[in-house]
Amino acid sequence: MTEITYTKKDVAVKLQNRLDLNLYVAEEMVDGLFSVLRELLMEETAEKVRIEIRNFGVFEVKPTQAKPMARNPRTNEVVHVPPRRKTHFKPGKILKEYLKTPLDSHG
Incomplete structure (x- = not known):
């Protein structure tokens, strides 16, 4: 399996060429x-934040619940994890359909 990492500069170069x-x-x-x-x-004024970009996807910030009985796997110590916010990305229709295709057909 190969992995490609794109940077912000790569995005800028692609945009430069396209436009x-x-x-x-x-x-x-x-x-x-x-x-x-x-x-x-x-x-910070909203508990949940949602950025919807049509034909790309949705970015969301959602609150998590506190975990009063979490366990540190390294020490087995019981710790309290306070509530926080986490990010979530849901791909749009075009990207979701592409991701559903079997790996050997991506080329």
């Missing part, structure tokens, strides 16, 4: 988009 932009402009656009998404997901 025929200067690389600096493409990097500013990508950085700006990710900054705005991060700020929205870190919004």
Whole structure:
């Protein structure tokens, strides 16, 4: 199994090629988009946050419940885990259909 890791710079280069932009402009656009998404997901005025991007997917921040009887697997010590918030991504229809296809048919 092979693994590919893409960086923000890779996204900017892809955007630069698609829109025929200067690389600096493409990097500013990508950085700006990710900054705005991060700020929205870190919004503290709401318990739940949802960013819906049609034909891509949904980013959500959801609260978790406290776990008063959690166990540290390394020491077997019982610890209390306070409630917190976690992120979740649900792929959109196009991506979900692609992910359903068997691995050997991806090419």
